[in-house]
Amino acid sequence: MTFIRDLPLFLFIAIWPVISIGQTFESSVEEGWYASGVESYLSDIPTDDSGKWFVTIFTMEGCSACESLKTSFDVDPDLVALKRWAHFNVYKRGTNPYKMQMERYKAAFPNGFNRFPVIVVQAPAEEAFGGAKVVFHQVGYNNARSLTSKIIAAIRKFMDKFRPGPTPQPQPQPSPFPSPIQPTPVIPVFPPDDVINPPAPPAPVDDPDLPAVDRPDQVLYVVTDARRMKERLHVAMLKVFASKMGDKLGMEVDIRVVNVGDEEVKDLGVDEGETPVLIYVVNDRVVARLNGALLAHHEQLVKEEIEHPEPTYGDMLLTPAMLTTLFGGNAAVGMIVYLILAFLRRREDPLKAVKFLRDNLARRKEKTGERFGLLADALNKVQK
């Protein structure tokens, strides 16, 4: 009787492992269900996509260019391919993800964005690429073809740096200058590679009520900081340069000299530290910018590069150290011989300055690419 009374308990204990296994089995058959609005299916673990690039666009409500850009990323074959190839994110101004993203972007874009849409292309976050570097950044949108070509060009340039082997050297171009040329401080000298120098970001994002600026179709701003005495000298130089450029191009470019704090240039995102700056705006879009402070150093840089060109094999034989060795370790004799030879070499090649200027401009133009192509062309014409 006792056995019969306790039978349910025994049965329960006996079948419990079966129930447990059943539960485990039932849950295991649900592994990896992919759920979406239209489909639901068993899925394998996706491939590791941590090596993908990032294409990010920032939009805002009521912005027709933003809508156009988003549509282009859905219909234009090139942009669709780019979207699939990369991690594609869209952040809408005012949302929490946007605010979080802006906090991340503080270092690269300290003032956030004020003009939309903004397209940012970043390398993968992997160490091999140096960690999510921004390789392309554009404010505004015109057409898909132009955007795609700019992005691809930027990515190619970036990848050239990581590609093993020698980097392609610029091909010599026919001299754009009549010879001899007088070095004038109008050739842009861009900073060397790897200099952390973020492009001037637009005005603060938290200030949505910036007054709309009524500016002509083409305007060349000379932005200065009136408090600095040194800059007043630069301004004169920039003014001359700007007017020459306008004349030579035969364009109706409105040249305006403004102070860095003026309302008119607030949306161009010029920091006080980078003045004087030359900003070329076409249809409310910044086409090119040139740091005027660099112009002032131009002559000095040219001079230094002429005096200290990249050494060739022949040059290496004539270094002070080598000469010292040749003269039995007598450093004084070696140095004197070196100086005499250096002086003679310089006198041998009086056109070296012209050659350097021509090559320098060609190289700069190649390095800066399309973004500064317009400015480089303008400079060529000014030189002529």
Place this chain on the structure above:
Amino acid sequence: MIPRLVFAFVLFVGTSLFAAPPTIHPTDPELAYLPQQYRVQFRNPDGSCVQCSIGMIGLYHNVPAAEKLLWDSPYGPKVRGGSWPGRVRNYMADRNIQGWNITGQDTVKWIEWAMKTGRHVALTFKSSHFCTLMAMSPDGQYFYVCDNNTPYKVDKYTRSQFMRLHHYPNGWCVILDSPPPTPTPLYVRYW
């Protein structure tokens, strides 16, 4: 009797303190990507831990339909209360939230994939509870979990603690099919 109760109480408190996970204040920027002021919005109000956790990863992944689960929104009415895999699957389908709803012994593989690719995971953690996994150490030995009952902090667990609390191999996790957010950029002139 009373001394025994006191002893038991002291033992319980002592054990609890000893077992409490270390609270960390993340210094790694990757970890701090979901800052505290955003995490606290997802404090568990009424036993909606699953929706809180999915909402948190929805915010992180910029998926508003998931982010707004706890509240009435254009994506649908608020979803509150306890959930199970079938319910989650249904409301993900209703709101067109794309993602993976994983149960069983493979959850850890999926979790590791998500962590390596920069994604957050909502997962079963502790007793009848759902939390958000925010990071894993590169060697896979430590896990950083935000509990929606204490969203102001992120707790660090060893792998064995994590496995136990995740109820491996009977865990359940939700991962959104969305790219990881854009990482903090470096602006280095490359040309």
